[in-house]
Amino acid sequence: MSALERALAEWREALGEPHVITEPDALAEAETATFATSQRIPAILRPASTEEVRASLRIAQAHGIPVYPVSSGRNWGYGSRVPPSDGCALMELGRMNRILGHDERLAYLTVEPGVTFRQAHAWLRAQGSRLFITTIGGSADASLIGNALERGDGRGPHADIFQHVCGLEVVLPTGEHLETGHARFAGSRTAPLFRWGVGPSLDGLFSQSSLGVVTRMTFWLARKQPYLREFFCAVPDEAQLFERVDRLQELALDGTLRGSFFFWNDLKAFSVARQYPFAETHGRTPLPAWALEQFREGLGGRWAISGALHAPDAELGAVLERRLLAALDGLPRPVRLGPIPSEGESPFQGVPSDANLTMAYWRKRSPRPEAPHPDRDRCGFIWCSVAVPFTGEEARRAVDLAERIPRLFGLEPNLALLTHSPRCLYLVLALAYDRDVRGEDARAQACYQALSRELAGAGYYPTRLGLQSAGDTLAVTDDSLAVLQRIKSAVDPSGILAPGRYALTPPRDT
């Protein structure tokens, strides 16, 4: 028996036959992302508890079989469920989908990795909760924990999601069990409330990493606000955009705007509103100027600014609204600023939505299905996200680069600036294409590489990496690679957890 066969036998023993999957169809699905990948998966493990995760990893270690953990596997645009190295067993944590704790007054929710945004929202609503969990732009079926560990960005006051979590339970590749913060002490009253604990703070180590499997996390919730107004504002030309970036940065810094807000370019708005106009363009790509111009007329401009104002009462809200309107004053189109249609039902107050997934179907000739699944539907979709200083000047410099490059590869520059903090924007680009068109996988991958190289060359470095960056090396000026490698060895002496993820191994010679 090979090492893998021995491991499979033990995993079956530990998890039960039905939860160790080796059917070729299931494996092929799991090996499929929204761009070209070549990694093969020998088995899918579906543990149901922290104890089963520990047992699975001990078996993996004993037999030297690498394991790649995913929560719900909706990492679309970053590699979906596909492991960065060949031959990893996929550990799917979807069966661990319990909500373990909730406190209405202290505003938190403790969950397992299988809990999704859709599930958490429905659960809180069923409780009649006055609280909400931040939503994301991606799938409503994404995992809270998976998203937070990738340091995803959301909507509302807790947009920097990983900044608003604590109390991680982590299983190390050795099978050891770790609690971060005060949870490691018996009977602690502050485990879900206080992130630092005492001694070195370890939470950050387990984000964007291959150092442990997080099996529990607490999310701090925000209070639904009696006053909530979404705003939307078209910006006719780019010069006006960058001036507004500066004005709105002021409002973020002084606390008028406490939630995240967004700057979308025309192509992003277009590709969320509808798929590529193949009929009108007679099947020609990339998008001709006249077609974009037509869409712009409907949108009212080159860019759109959107966000939400929220306040604990109407009086306060009215004052904030005046401040915001002053900052947006002078834009030719009227600002839409009004109460949310259905009481409080806004993505800025936790209502998840799959609306943005239309983007992934942009270049598909088949219509977007009721239940979108970009992996299955051979959507071509690659995210590129970098950090940019929150000034109009820096935004202009980064946007200029980012708008130019996709066109060189026959793709549309779908991009947005998201407010990460009053100091920093995320510039996110989506490369959308059709995997059924020959050569497009390679072209999109080449485009991603050119984009990330050019952006890094201009000083804009990634906020998140996916499989599309495998093999790329970001040159570092310090000893971090060697140090991370030693920490990795200390935590994962057999190197079995997610090898190759986030460059914890030194880059190959290039």
Added chain:
Amino acid sequence: MSALERALAEWREALGEPHVITEPDALAEAETATFATSQRIPAILRPASTEEVRASLRIAQAHGIPVYPVSSGRNWGYGSRVPPSDGCALMELGRMNRILGHDERLAYLTVEPGVTFRQAHAWLRAQGSRLFITTIGGSADASLIGNALERGDGRGPHADIFQHVCGLEVVLPTGEHLETGHARFAGSRTAPLFRWGVGPSLDGLFSQSSLGVVTRMTFWLARKQPYLREFFCAVPDEAQLFERVDRLQELALDGTLRGSFFFWNDLKAFSVARQYPFAETHGRTPLPAWALEQFREGLGGRWAISGALHAPDAELGAVLERRLLAALDGLPRPVRLGPIPSEGESPFQGVPSDANLTMAYWRKRSPRPEAPHPDRDRCGFIWCSVAVPFTGEEARRAVDLAERIPRLFGLEPNLALLTHSPRCLYLVLALAYDRDVRGEDARAQACYQALSRELAGAGYYPTRLGLQSAGDTLAVTDDSLAVLQRIKSAVDPSGILAPGRYALTPPRDT
């Protein structure tokens, strides 16, 4: 020549003669804290640059001499400059006191470890900055970096100081050089703006730890607000206090109160206002009930609530003020709520102050000097800080314990509840005594141990540890001690940096 002698010779070579201090008087001073300690220091090293820190640590490693780094050494109440282990060379970073970066629009300040709160405040004022750095309750001559690494608490909107920093430059015990966040990439534009970087986030590892010497850090600054009102409110009895804890937690959660605020008991207010009334009590300790009663009459109650409201304009401020007054309504004494005497000159907007240091002199019979220095003046002073859920009920339970125990040891229960977040309070106790009174050192140490044991037994665990906790063990329920030990070995293979600090070595058998 002994290993130490060889190291001393090399340190003198690397740093220059005057910066390797072995004079017995200087060493004796550095071996003195505000409570009994026995650790001896063979030398004080005073590097002037990151390169000199690297050289010093390489020498230490080559000769196996442990090193204990301090920034400015004002860790009063937690052990001052005294290392947790005997025989450590003390590395004082006070010569590295440059301000390395500042951006008015993006609101940050980048500093070396010798930069103090007093210096940063004066520097920003000299620039005419509209920004401020959070102040602390402790000495104005404390180091920004030293305080942040201990995860100190401050006043104002960035009260959780370590949550508002990024871009650490760290020298590892091996002499290796690490940059956290995006600073490790050449030409990054977001190094001082974006904390996460890409890959595992390492900042937390270097707080409350012995894993590296931080030689640079960026602090995010808050904007001075045109509307600023300090408030102060006496609370006649404890039942009223705990009801107000609940009401104010609501205001913190809904965003009305965005800065920290404080609940001080009578004894804390007393000991900040003046020293122990030895004359009135004819030298008797602890404080008789009648003397405390007398003080309470002046204060107006058993407790006092204080904080500040701030807003970007007066209109917004007025609305916030109404909300706050409604929450404080019903307290018999009028709330003081007014503009700051000198325009914007408030500790809630960055003005550092040594006022609270009077506490350390509480039981001294000599008056508090113009330039207080509790180590030198043989003040007995020990902090005990634990985390408590932010509810009236939990606060009552923790306060009951904390008020009872010091009295059993003949000490006054000087305590405060500080708002760490809308979910968590710090309960901080100060044990103040006179080191010149025989037996008091031992009594205070015993009191600290009883306090921390009883509080932990009730589920309230420390937020910060000092030398007073050496040898105590907090029982953990997970594998964190073994894992931390392996990380320590990976980063500090010779074990030369701050051995014994924050229990990174497994506890001794007890």
